[in-house]
Amino acid sequence: MLEAYGLSDLGCVRKNNEDYCLLAPELGLYIVADGMGGARAGEHASQLAAETVANYIWNSGQRDADVLVKAFEEANQAVKSAAAADAGMEGMGTTLVAVLETPGDTLIASVGDSRAYIFEDSHLMLITEDQTWVNEVGRRLGIDEETLKTHQLRHVLTMAIGVSSPLRIHSYALHPAPNACLLLSSDGLHGVLSMEFMESVLKSDRSFEAKCHALVDAARAAGGPDNITVVLLRAKQEE
Numbered sequence: 001m002l003e004a005y006g007l008s009d010l011g012c013v014r015k016n017n018e019d020y021c022l023l024a025p026e027l028g029l030y031i032v033a034d035g036m037g038g039a040r041a042g043e044h045a046s047q048l049a050a051e052t053v054a055n056y057i058w059n060s061g062q063r064d065a066d067v068l069v070k071a072f073e074e075a076n077q078a079v080k081s082a083a084a085a086d087a088g089m090e091g092m093g094t095t096l097v098a099v100l101e102t103p104g105d106t107l108i109a110s111v112g113d114s115r116a117y118i119f120e121d122s123h124l125m126l127i128t129e130d131q132t133w134v135n136e137v138g139r140r141l142g143i144d145e146e147t148l149k150t151h152q153l154r155h156v157l158t159m160a161i162g163v164s165s166p167l168r169i170h171s172y173a174l175h176p177a178p179n180a181c182l183l184l185s186s187d188g189l190h191g192v193l194s195m196e197f198m199e200s201v202l203k204s205d206r207s208f209e210a211k212c213h214a215l216v217d218a219a220r221a222a223g224g225p226d227n228i229t230v231v232l233l234r235a236k237q238e239e
Contacts, residue, residue: 002101004030004233005208009216011188012224018042019186019229020094022050027057028101032114032229034186036160037092041083045092048082049075049161053098063102065171068109072096072161072169076111079162093162097128097184099233106182106235108172112160113187114229116172117198120180124199127172131159181234188226189219208232 006021018035020043031050035042056071057063075096083089095112108116113130129135137158159168176182181202190198193215201214212230219228 002028002030002233002235003208004231005212006030006032006229006231007209007212007216008229009188009220009224009227011227012220014227016040016043017227018046018094019188019227020046020050021184021229021231022054023231024054027054028063029054029057030099030182030184030231030233031096032184032186032231033094033096033161034112034114034188034227034229035092035094037083037089041089041092042094044082044089045079045094045162049079049094049096052078053096057100063100065105065107065173068098068100068107069169069171072098072109072111073167076161076165076167080165083162093157093160095157095186096161099182099184101235105173106176108174108182110170111167112157115185115187115190117183117185118174118176118180119183119199119202120177122199122203124183124195124202126195127174129170131168131170132157176235179234181232184229184231184233186227186229188224188228189215189230191226192219192222192224202232208234 010017020033022031033046035046052075053071056074095114097110097114100107110128116127
């Protein structure tokens with residue numbers, strides 16, 4: 001069993017929320033997606049991708065790494081097909097990061113720049129790797145971090161659900177320590193808050209709900225330039 005709480009907020013600038021979070025404890029599945037596209041296409045893409053992953057895992061009756069990857073591939077096709085069928089949805093896509101609890105491992109898969117972190121032994125550590133121009137091109141070119149923060153290509157993704165085939169999916173298997181927490185976020189959160197600040201919130205004795213609200217409030221106070229989504233989850237110790 002997992003203790004979990006999720007929160008998604010419009011932010012201070014956007015007119016609609018293209019983020020989507022899905023908590024399906026009956027599947028051991030937790031998802032954050034950050035959509036993109038004209039009009040309301042981004043929010044359609046993020047919800048469609050997340051629900052496609054959940055439906056695929058539900059219908060498969062299995063929980064393992066292969067099923068999670070196949071669910072991401074199914075989501076990719078679903079978003080591509082929906083965009084092809086409706087001119088108003090053309091060009092839509094979404095990031096996708098998911099946690100799947102299995103009998104042996106805690107599995108994580110990601111596409112794009114929505115992230116998963118682990119908070120263990122009072123320290124926050126990034127698990128996923130951003131599929132962005134900054135991370136995959138800029139840093140490898142040796143461009144310094146201060147320049148990358150304002151680079152004109154800093155928001156460009158190198159991979160997204162609904163945009164490419166074949167899909168590059170990053171996969172991870174974890175064995176969290178007792179009471180360790182996982183944090184999923186869209187870049188509206190981790191793009192404006194420091195690791196140190198997020199870690200300080202997670203160290204507090206507040207409830208998961210209060211921690212999520214504290215993180216979202218801080219992102220809004222920092223300008224809230226994008227939609228903000230956070231999911232916190234923790235394995236409950238067996239009695």
